[in-house]
Amino acid sequence: MNAELMDRLRRITEEERALLEQKTGICRERYSSDGEFTVDSGRVIGPGRLMDVSTHTRFAYFPRHRHNYVEIMYVCAGSITHILEGEKTVVLHEGDLLFLNQSCRHEILPAGEGDIGVNIIVLPQFFHTAFSMLGEGNIMSDFLLHSLAREYPTPLFLQFHTADLVPVQNLIENLIWSAVYRDEPDGSLNQLTMGLLLLQLLRHTESLSAESVGMDRCVLRALRYIEDRYAMASLEEFSAAEHRPMAEVSRAVHRETGSTFKELLQKKRFQAALSMLQNSFLPVADIAFAVGYSNTSYFHRRFRELYGMSPSEYRRGMREAPHK
Numbered sequence: 001m002n003a004e005l006m007d008r009l010r011r012i013t014e015e016e017r018a019l020l021e022q023k024t025g026i027c028r029e030r031y032s033s034d035g036e037f038t039v040d041s042g043r044v045i046g047p048g049r050l051m052d053v054s055t056h057t058r059f060a061y062f063p064r065h066r067h068n069y070v071e072i073m074y075v076c077a078g079s080i081t082h083i084l085e086g087e088k089t090v091v092l093h094e095g096d097l098l099f100l101n102q103s104c105r106h107e108i109l110p111a112g113e114g115d116i117g118v119n120i121i122v123l124p125q126f127f128h129t130a131f132s133m134l135g136e137g138n139i140m141s142d143f144l145l146h147s148l149a150r151e152y153p154t155p156l157f158l159q160f161h162t163a164d165l166v167p168v169q170n171l172i173e174n175l176i177w178s179a180v181y182r183d184e185p186d187g188s189l190n191q192l193t194m195g196l197l198l199l200q201l202l203r204h205t206e207s208l209s210a211e212s213v214g215m216d217r218c219v220l221r222a223l224r225y226i227e228d229r230y231a232m233a234s235l236e237e238f239s240a241a242e243h244r245p246m247a248e249v250s251r252a253v254h255r256e257t258g259s260t261f262k263e264l265l266q267k268k269r270f271q272a273a274l275s276m277l278q279n280s281f282l283p284v285a286d287i288a289f290a291v292g293y294s295n296t297s298y299f300h301r302r303f304r305e306l307y308g309m310s311p312s313e314y315r316r317g318m319r320e321a322p323h324k
Contacts, residue, residue, distance in 0.1 A: 039068070056111060071120070078111070104233075
């Protein structure tokens with residue numbers, strides 16, 4: 001890795017200095033506001049960003065927690081030990097990558113000064129470009145399907161040994177450099193870089209050392225269907241294509257994701273609407289129609305219920321917010 005970047009990552013942070021001087025533990029309030037200890041993306045990712053990085057906090061035990069985002073840890077030097085779901089010990093060495101979905105709870109044993117880990121913090125919508133690049137029926141696309149579902153209740157992780165894979169190393173370094181130095185303001189290049197990274201990992205399945213919890217293949221197809229056809233999607237159409245009763249499909253989706261088919265479809269539609277409001281000048285009525293709502297009044301009402309403001313107010317607020 002670039003020497004300048006490594007020097008930056010090795011620096012003792014303010015949090016680490018306090019840990020060394022005060023000999024206290026991790027301050028949960030720095031990361032989370034709930035009793036379960038869910039690390040909140042709003043506290044660890046820059047405003048307006050879909051992906052960010054932070055160095056792993058050394059010198060202290062990090063208590064059991066999960067995230068409301070997808071976390072990818074990359075070890076730049078030394079080693080870092082995770083305990084997943086209270087029972088499985090995973091030791092990451094230099095060059096290793098660990099993907100954790102939102103439901104995976106883990107704790108991290110104290111790391112020394114020479115143990116340099118980088119947390120790549122990724123909101124699910126950041127993966128949309130990568131998802132379109134991956135194709136179907138592979139370990140990475142399945143992992144992303146689970147992550148895009150958000151409420152998928154089963155913890156998933158993937159571990160890769162990539163120290164000898166130069167293309168993978170280069171792509172990871174590009175992502176970290178871009179996030180550290182803030183040199184890619186709109187994120188589109190980083191999204192393509194993430195897609196290329198996942199494709200490279202698929203080309204080198206021998207580097208995979210992981211367990212992945214299986215999901216009903218019908219549910220995977222349902223998630224893919226919602227992702228690809230959300231504007232026109234319906235439970236009726238999908239169930240007919242699967243030759244399975246709607247009630248059976250609905251139960252399977254709810255069992256695997258914790259949400260109904262209708263809830264997942266609505267969330268996908270409003271995610272798309274938020275993106276259009278932020279990144280286009282289309283009239284609100286056209287956006288409502290584009291994401292699958294012919295009844296504009298219903299779209300406005302549901303938007304206000306979900307976000308506490310009208311679509312126009314959301315668009316105005318996003319454009320007036322300062323960008324870093």
